[in-house]
Amino acid sequence: FSNGNEINRISSLLVQHVAGTANQASGQDVYNIRGGLDNQWQFEQYAGVLENTNTLITVANTATSPAYSGIAKLLKAYNFAMVTDLWGDIPYSEALQGLAKLQPRFDRQEDIYKGSADVQSLDALVKEGLAEIDQQSTLVPSAVDDPVYRGDLAKWKRMGNTLRLKLANTISRKEPALAKAIIDEVIRGNNFIASNTDDFQVPFGGTVGNRNPIYDFNGVNVTGSVAGQRELDLTLSQRLLDSMRTKNDPRLPIYFNTVPASTAGSTTTPLGVFYGYQNGNNIAAPTAKANRSKYNVYFTGNAGEAPIRLLTNFQRLFIMAESALILGTSTGGSTVQGLYQDAIRASMSKAGISNEAIETYFANNPSVVNLSPATDDATKQKNLNKIITQKWIAWVGNGYEAYNDYRRTGYPRLALVLNAQGDDPTKIPKRFVYPASESSGNAANAPNPVPGTIEPVWWDVD
Amino acid sequence: QDRSISGKVTDRQTSEGLPGVTVLLKGTTNGVSTNSDGSFNLNNVPAAGGTLVFSSVGYVSVERPIGTDNKLDVGLATDSKQLSEVVVTALGIERDTRSLGYATQQIKADQISQKSEPNVLSALQGKVAGVNIVTSSGLPGASSNINIRGITSLGGNNQPLFVVDGIPISNDLDRTSSTLFGAQQSNRAADIDPENIESINILKGPAAAALYGSRASSGAVIITTKSGRNANKKLEVTVTSGFSLQRVYGLMDLQNDYGQGTGGINQLTNGDPNTGGTNSWGPRFGTTPTLANGLLYRAADGSIQEQDYRAYPNNIKDFYRQGQILQNGVNIAGGNADQNLSLSVNNTSQKGVTENSKLNRTSIQLGGNTTLLNKLRAGGSVNFIQTNQLGPQQGNGGSPFGRLNVVPRSYNLQGLPYIDPNTGRNIPFAGGENPLWSLLRNSSTSNLTRFINIANLSYEVTPWLNVAYRAGLDTYTDRRKQIYDISSTRAAAGQVIDQTLFRSEINGDLLVTLKKDNVFAEGLNANLLLGQNINQRRRQEVFAQGDNLTLPNFYNLANATTFSNGTSEVNSTRRLLGYYGQLSLSYNNYLFLELTGRADQSSTLPKENNTFFYPSATASFVFTDAFKISNDFFSYGKIRGNISQVGRDADPYLLNTTYGVATQGNNVASVSFPFIINNANYAGFDIGNRLGSQALTPEFTNSYEVGTNLGFFNNKLTFDLTYFKTVSESQILDVSTAPSSGFLTRTTNVGRVDNSGYEALVNITPVSANDFRWDVSVNFTRIRNKVLEISEGVTQSQIAGATFTGTSPSFVVNQPYGVIRGQKKPRVTDRNSPYYDQYIINPATGLFAPELTNQLISNPNPDWQAGINNTVSYKGLTASFLVDAVYGGDVISFTAGTFKGNGSLEETGKNREAPRVIPGVIANADGTYRPNDIQVDAQSYWGSFGLQSDLNVYDATVYRLREVTLGYTLPKGLLERTPFGQATISLSGRNLFYYAPNAPFDPEVNTQGAGNIRGLELQGSPNARNYGINLRFTL
Incomplete structure (x- = not known):
């Protein structure tokens, strides 16, 4: 839920998947993001998911049910990764201890990812979780209490291994050797998410209180659907629209709805008419929601039942392609190009694109789907650009992952939004600012002065 | 040769005979009391000369030389500023004010009755020194916040304790919806009808209320209802009736030159103003219509049409209607001090200032006292109250008021349809609700049934020993329904919430009183009171929430299809056991000393810390009597002082970290468990965000108070001046913690808040001729509040309650409480x-x-506040007007x-x-x-x-003509041939005029209602101005 809520909204604006057309989103679109994720830190993460995974670990230990504590550790690692990726140095090893540690130490992001004498790395936490899933467990999850994998522990293990890939991939530019070792180890283990049906995604229901947060916020232009709370705040970004329409990307009408041809300022494509909005623009978008291209059913469901996709098969393939290209990791029997093309295919078929349509796309866009065989650095960068740009398109609906990739690699090349403001109107923000509740409530440890939005996190090398 | 003198004492205003008036031959101990019809007969009066003194509580004493007469009739005038009068203090003990070492202020029935104001707290506004009362809005039943001598508890309840006829009652809001939006819930003291009140005494400091213990650490409001004991043996029927009209006021002035649009352009689809947004940045009215400025548009058939574009100057003002209040009451009372009976029936029926808002309150009270055996007295009362309230939701965004404020100046709010005739849904205006639709379809009702029952038994064992028991029950059930119809902004699929709130408080006091005069020394009188108190408060709240309604405009839970959200139950029980004692000493009726102590044992604190003791000491010295310096210029002088401590226990269930039904998200997207996916139900509980503490100790408030009462010119000019200081420490509070600890708050004993201030009450009677009298009463309050300490490393924390992210009512070290x-x-x-x-x-x-x-x-705290009340009476004619001022904040x-x-x-x-x-x-x-x-x-x-x-x-500085009353009591002679004993007709007006130099609206509003959050106007109803006509007669 947290990934799909405010974190997705702001990060999707920053990577220009969507543009802000009203209320807070308009400000966040022009980089006024201070305070924007305070509630995610406070309510959704530390006092929410993280404290509850911690509680689950404690309860599972007393009930000698390591299957639960193992899963809890995977979830805890995923969420701590999200927090450190967005905020940098964070309370980690001493966090979540209540009265025992009212002011937890801030751990360096480097230690959180790599581990140190008294900090367990996220990778080690995942491995510990995976080991516990294998242990004898008094209670085991089932379809009754596990809405994600319905108690299938094998799939949880695939999720955990894919999470290791993602974590290693995130630090691969800062720590290439470590990343390579982990990625090769996971590929050797060959127990990662290997098909779209194994994707780690959180399902939602279609009634009030159970809906996908993208739907709850933004709604969907489907007749009979319930209006989102802020249905006019987010609209398709012209940047993404241009990228996808020039390649006739069949995912475009799956991702965003078309608008009537009479809509002022709309763009006509062979896939239909779309209304895209320049990020940061200060002209008014059409008042009627029918005249805007908003997230389509793929992200919202007809009534909010679409899942929030967190770790996926296409992500695994993109990571393997990138790592093989840059780090020289194993291709697992394929080639860089083969992995890359499989990743695009996985993304498209996940979006429901037919095999014929996928092949048409491949046939019409050879320059997109084929990587150059040359191995000089300049060509590698061009190939990397292609991989990450395709990954960026695949990650629409999960801005957090695209934002990580963008900060890590600089791809796709994004222009500054119009009318940029924020801490520095000449830079795309590189992190979020600690909430006041943490910097004043944990004054002994919180960095002072608080790093602003343009200071890169540790793994963000340039 | 002695003679006897007879005569009759009457009330000058009503010409009725006055019973119980002391008639004393001046300079002697020779005196009698008047009979029930006011007549007296005094024997053994010297044949010539001498002076008779007539005195009675509540009346100005009169001295008459008697020469050689045998007959003398006297009329007494009522006195509104008695220096020495009997007031009801803690535990219902009646005391002479001269003996009190602390400040109290008594409000008589005529100051709150027949004022066109159904909420008794609002009726007190501007009348009491040291007390701050703010109404939340002009909607029917809207709550009023009362704080006495500032805010002392950072996190707890700062409302004073309300006591009716000796037993504590609830003044809670029982808030069940967010403070950001939702209905204006009433404060429960508003269930007491002003017409049924005989007097209110406000005990301001902890010292005054020390015997009530922890719950009165913010002072106490002691209400005495009407009983038959002052009736005059015969059965008297009093009928009151009032009719008032209400109008909102304080609306902001709006422009009427530009209409809907943005950037000077009116952008509508097919000329439909509902498509045009909420801005009034369109073209100036009268601009030549063009396609470019949007005043011409191309219709669906291709033709060019011109828009209807003009100002609707009253579109916002006409949203409000004229409200009315009808108040009717009958009081039947009879008996005397020993045997009496009274029955009061009162009804208030209010039609609110907005469509679909009303209040209906009926109370029936039957009470009586009797002397069963010679020394055994029994009494009691049963009070039944039914309060029904209907009103709109308030707040930013999807409330009628939030939507009203975004109606453009050219929008024909009253003329355009807002309900889709086919679906019953809202016709959306600018993508949201039409305010008229929200008013009709998103409302909130409260139906409350309440009983306040009291039983007393006392036995005089010996003349110096009295044993009494007083038991009370205050219980009510409030059935609330809050609805959002299909297509509303806050719940687009429709929502019905049914809530049942049950509260019950049982209170019992055992009182043993011992008294002895002339102990140790001549003139030294002692009075010892020992008591024991039990108190239990229980509450149960059951919420049933139904979402996804099937049919519009049908607000039945059966109409819903989802029941998993918000359906819940809350239960709590708390008990308190107290032991207390009070020793009062008086020396020659001019020097008084009083010591009290109370030990409480509370169920809400950890076992090892749950018993706590706190003492108080007060002293008062009437130096004019002691030094016999009373003269015509300097008539009365008293100094007083006290020092006291009051402990306070915790709210229930703060000791543990609790689990609850899991929810995540905010107002724009949220999920809650049980989570339903494809008809599979996933239950889920999560750990709360608050850390409990097993180490809580009670919180303490220490207070110091000095004051003086001075009277000049035979008490035609009197001063009542007080300085006080309170220090509240080790408060039980949820303080913010670093979120990375996994919790957002923890409950602990921290913090210190200091309050200090001055109160002054000045009464002047510039003119008091035979038939003409002019009284002026001035009160002034200046309170300085400062938060000195929160907890280690924490310099600011948010006041509990839902608030807008980014606008947080807070307490901050070295700042007054409640800064934002x-x-x-x-x-x-x-x-x-x-x-x-x-x-x-x-x-x-x-x-x-x-x-x-x-x-x-x-900073919502005012610098000072003051009230000036003028009362002029001439024969049966009385005029009074109250001006009050709130400066700063x-x-x-x-x-x-x-x-x-x-x-x-x-x-x-x-x-x-x-x-x-x-x-x-x-x-x-x-x-x-x-x-x-x-x-x-x-x-x-x-x-x-x-x-x-x-x-x-x-x-928020505002000066206000708060209240004007013009009354006429018909002369007795006129009524002689009618069945009426007395008849009064009066006109009253409230909030007739205000002047706010620095705000374009009346700043005395608070959308948050009663509570610790103040100074926020989050788009609610403005205040209302009332004017009415009232009638009172007796049979």
Whole structure:
């Protein structure tokens, strides 16, 4: 839920998947993001998911049910990764201890990812979780209490291994050797998410209180659907629209709805008419929601039942392609190009694109789907650009992952939004600012002065 | 040769005989009391000369030389400023005010009755020194907040204890909806009908209320209802009736030159104003219609049409209707001090100032006292109250008021349809609710049934020993229903919430009184009271929430299809056991000393810390009597002082960290468990965000108070002056913790809040001729409140309650309680810069640089407040008017912010076409500044003020003509041939005029209702002005 809520909204604006057309989103679109994720830190993460995974670990230990504590550790690692990726140095090893540690130490992001004498790395936490899933467990999850994998522990293990890939991939530019070792180890283990049906995604229901947060916020232009709370705040970004329409990307009408041809300022494509909005623009978008291209059913469901996709098969393939290209990791029997093309295919078929349509796309866009065989650095960068740009398109609906990739690699090349403001109107923000509740409530440890939005996190090398 | 003198004493106003008046031959002990009809007969009076003194509580004493007469009739005038009168103090003990070492102020029935104001707290506004009362709005049943001598508890309840006829009752709001929006719930003391009240005594400091223990640490409001004991043996029937009209006032002035649109262009689809947005930045009225400015449009058939585009100057004002209040009551009372009976039936029926709002309250009280055996007395009363309230929701966004404020100046609110005739749904206006639709379809009802029952038994064992028991039960059930119809903004699929709140409080006091005169020394009288108290409060709240309604306009849970959200139950029980004692000593009726002590054992504290003791000592010295310096100029002088401590226990269930039904998200997207996916139900509980504590100890307030009462010119000029200081320490509070600890707050004993202040009450009777009398009563209060300490490392914390992110009512170290932290436009902070304190402007836009968050922007605490009440009476004619003033303090107005941003406020229409430059400076690259020279248009300029910024904070200073009453009591002679014993007719008006020098609206509003959050106007109803006619007669 947290990934799909405010974190997705702001990060999707920053990577220009969507543009802000009203209320807070308009400000966040022009980089006024201070305070924007305070509630995610406070309510959704530390006092929410993280404290509850911690509680689950404690309860599972007393009930000698390591299957639960193992899963809890995977979830805890995923969420701590999200927090450190967005905020940098964070309370980690001493966090979540209540009265025992009212002011937890801030751990360096480097230690959180790599581990140190008294900090367990996220990778080690995942491995510990995976080991516990294998242990004898008094209670085991089932379809009754596990809405994600319905108690299938094998799939949880695939999720955990894919999470290791993602974590290693995130630090691969800062720590290439470590990343390579982990990625090769996971590929050797060959127990990662290997098909779209194994994707780690959180399902939602279609009634009030159970809906996908993208739907709850933004709604969907489907007749009979319930209006989102802020249905006019987010609209398709012209940047993404241009990228996808020039390649006739069949995912475009799956991702965003078309608008009537009479809509002022709309763009006509062979896939239909779309209304895209320049990020940061200060002209008014059409008042009627029918005249805007908003997230389509793929992200919202007809009534909010679409899942929030967190770790996926296409992500695994993109990571393997990138790592093989840059780090020289194993291709697992394929080639860089083969992995890359499989990743695009996985993304498209996940979006429901037919095999014929996928092949048409491949046939019409050879320059997109084929990587150059040359191995000089300049060509590698061009190939990397292609991989990450395709990954960026695949990650629409999960801005957090695209934002990580963008900060890590600089791809796709994004222009500054119009009318940029924020801490520095000449830079795309590189992190979020600690909430006041943490910097004043944990004054002994919180960095002072608080790093602003343009200071890169540790793994963000340039 | 002695003679006897007879005569009759009457009330000068009513000409009725006055029983119980003391008639004394001056300079002797020879005296009698008048009979039930006011007649007296005094024997053994010397044949010539002498003076008779007539005195009675509540009346001005009269001295008459008697010469050689045998007959003397006297009329006494009522006295509203008795220096020495009997008041009801803690535990219902009646005391002479001269013996009190603390400040109290008594309000008589005539000060609150027949004032066109159904809420007794609102009726007290401006009348009591040291007391701050703020109404939340003019809606029927809207709550009033009362704080006595400032706020002492950072996290707890700061409302005083309410006591009716000796037993504590609830004044809670029982808030069940967010403080950000939802209905205006009533404060439960409003269930007591003002017409049924005989007197109210306000015990201001902890010392005055020490015997009530922890719950009265914010003072106590002691209400005595009407009983038959002052009746006059015969059965008397009093009928009261009042009819008042209500109108809202304090609406902001709006412009009427520009209509719907943005950037000077009116953008509608097919000429439908519902498609045109909420701004009034359109073309000026009268502009030549063109396609470019949107006043001409191409219709669906291709033809060019002209829009109906003109001002609707009253579209917002006419949203409100004229309300009315009808109050009727009958009181039947009879008996005497030993045997009496009374029955009161009162009804208030109010039609609110908005459509679909009303209040109906009926109370029936039957009470009586009797002497069973010679020494055994029994009494009691049964009070049944039914209060039904219906009203709209309030708040920013999807409430009628939030939507009303975004109606453009050219929108024909009253003329356009707002209900889709086919579906019953809202016809959306600018993508949201039409305010009229919200008024009808998103409402909240409360149906409350309450019993306040009291039983007393006392036995006089010996003349010096009395044993009494008093038991009370205050119980009520409130059935509430809150609805959002299908297509509403807050619950688009429709929502019905049914809530049943049950509360019950049982209170029992055992009182043993011992008294002895002339102990140890002649003139030294002692009175010892020992008591034991049990108190139990139980509550149960059951919420049933149904979402996804099937049919519109049908608000039955059976109409819903989802029941998993918000359906819940809350239970709590708390018990308190107290032992107390009070020793009162008086010496020759001019020197008084009183010591009290109370030990409480509370169920809400950890076992090892749950018993706590606190003492108080008060002293009072009437030096004019002691030194016999009374003369015509300096008539009365008393000094008093006290020191006291009061402990307070915790709220229930703070000791543990609790689990609850899991939810995540906020107002724009949220999930809650049980989670339903494909008809599979996933239950889920999660750990709460608050850490409990097993180490809690009670919190203590220490108070010091000194004061004096002075009377001059035979008490025609009196002063009652008080200085007080309270220190409240080791408060039980949820303090913010670093979220990374896994919790957002923890309950602990921390913090210190100090209050100090002055109160003054001055009564003047400039003229008191035979038939003409003019009384002036002035009260003044100045309180300084300061939060000195929160907890280690914490310098600020948010006041409990839902608030807008970014506008947080808070307590901050070294600031007064309740300051609001929010967004502030940045200014130059370099003191050496020539542009120090000027706004910093964004060079790219010419508008304000991005706001700084978490800044102190507003302080809701007034500097001082005062009231002046004038009463002039001539024979049966009485006129009174009350002017009050609140000076200083701030209020944040979202309404003003909205009106600025959407171009509705009057100011935004002035010079609209002219470009403007925000006064401010632009930062140069080298760190210096240059004046801003960037021109912006009016829309950008006003839009940049924002909603939650310091630019929407207003000084809440307001002077007000609070109350005017004109009454006429018909002369007795006129009524002789009628069945009426007495008849009074009066006209009354409330809130007739206000003057707020620094705010474009009446700043005395608080959308949050009664509670610790003050100074926020988050788009609610304005206040109402009432004027009415009242009738009272006796049979």
